[in-house]
Amino acid sequence: MASDRDTRQWRLATHPLETSNLEITFSGRWCLDQRLPSPDDLAPVLKTGTSRLTFKTDLSSWDSAFLAYLSVLLKLCAAKGIEADRDGLPEGVRHLLAMAAAVPEQKITGRGGGRHNFLHRIGVAAVEFSHGAPAMLRFLGEIVFSFGRLLSGRVRLRWHDLWWEVEEVGPRALLIVSVISFLVGLILAYLGADQLRMVGAQIFIADLVAIGMVREIGALMTGIIIAGRTGSAFAAKLGTMQVNEEIDAFRTLGISPIDFLVLPRTIALMLMVPLLTLYSGFVGMLAGLLISTTIFDIGLFEYYNETISALELKHFAVGLVKGSVYGAMVAYSGCLRGMQCGRSAEAVGEAATSAVVTSILLITISASILTIIFYQLGI
């Protein structure tokens, strides 16, 4: 009988039986929760002209750790051309080793694994980028066609979805738009006050805040908030639908996922972002008013009159157009990245990130283009 201590420890012994025949005796306990020896330790023993390996066992218990140890050993033997006789191993061990070998290892070819060098990766990124632009244009084209189908009455707008998105994009974003617009209005007022005081024209804070908020900053801030809040949500939602093959299900039924998913979202954003822009301008002006009257000693009516005289209808028009364009950009980026999403949880995260980056990039580009156009038109 083995003592208690003996059954709790692993033990390993090697005896050369005859010339070229080595016997390995495993005894005691060989389990996962122990510190087991490395199978590589046996490599030098096997080197010395052995051509046959036999096993003897007196195990108190064993589990996968033992199996793993043995399979390394057997591989080592196979590599050295040593014949391993498994008869001395417990029956269960032989069964499980046979099961593991039952399905042959698949030789996988044509899979671009492994790490490549820096130049290779730059090349791959460049090629992917060049594929990205046509894909973006194609998606834009699909949306335009979808609008065409809507206007020609071949596609019915899903009012239910549209209202749902409108509520999600509009009223639920009011709080964050209020906070940010108020603070931006406040910053504008301070910034203007400092500069205008030098020329003694502090009253023009009103003009600066009113025109700045209504024409440019209201739309820009709202666009960026909506990009972070809604663009990412669109990408995540459509990306998850892509993972669940829901988009494929639309396609096989002959329903255009663009008509069904992208159209209502785009319309919702093009409607709601201009409204939020107006609201943002209003909140910004309120902040300007508050700062000017309390800190810079400008009278309430003075400020009000200056604002009214500074604002023209064209400023509102510019703000509304910009808001609508930014909304379209966010909807486009969010839906594009969602539809391009891969089929894993990670891909959904990447799609959401990419949607925000693309939205902000497109918003900035279109802001510059619109500013130049409006300047040329004298609006």
Next chain:
Amino acid sequence: MATAVPIEVRNLTMAYGEYVVQHDISFTVNRGEIFIIMGGNGCGKSTLMRSLIGLQRPAKGTVLYDGQDFWHVEAAEHERLKRRLGVMFQGGAMWSSLTLAENVALPLGEYTNLSPHLINEIVSFKLALVGLAGFEDFYPAELSGGMRKRAGLARAMALDPEILIIDEPSSGLDPLTARHLDHLILELRQNFGTTIIIITHELASILGIGDNSIFLDVQTRTMIATGNPKQALRSGDPRVRHFLTRGEA
């Protein structure tokens, strides 16, 4: 120390808010038994599994592991009991940012003192057992659903758990692979004395490897039969016989 009954479920009622999924479930699973939880779609099989593995607190009743009340022990003890379980989820639930090898190696790295070489070998061995030799460096997204499921089983077996809980092992697998998994389950029980709970409605597996079973009914929302599935097929409740013969008896 340990009683003869590793798992005992007493008057378990599972509910989502007001909606009762299953009520008054009681059964015991003996050591080394292959225990089948069966029932039609939507009868609450997977919800029962969530209560067994500690993901969903039952509305009433409890689960005992070796006589310890799983849902009322201290947190540390609860964690210790959980470590005795290996769970395979329906879709495999492989972590998508890790390769298959990293998925299976994670529990080994966390809870053992083995050398990295031996861990790698255990990982390869487990993947080979489920027929995925050579797929170590693949990410789950690169595999088919059936392969992910098998990889999930390899991860569940990583630490050679005393109790293996498997949700729908063979659904979506080809018949040969399904049979290979059935054999593997029998080998695990044979060699390691693993207690295995299988949630399934695959008739071949139920009748082929099940020692004991319960049947959850969708209509009455409780268990209507317990016992050896082969016996149930011969002389059990008519509803269970109906189920086990695909409605032909």
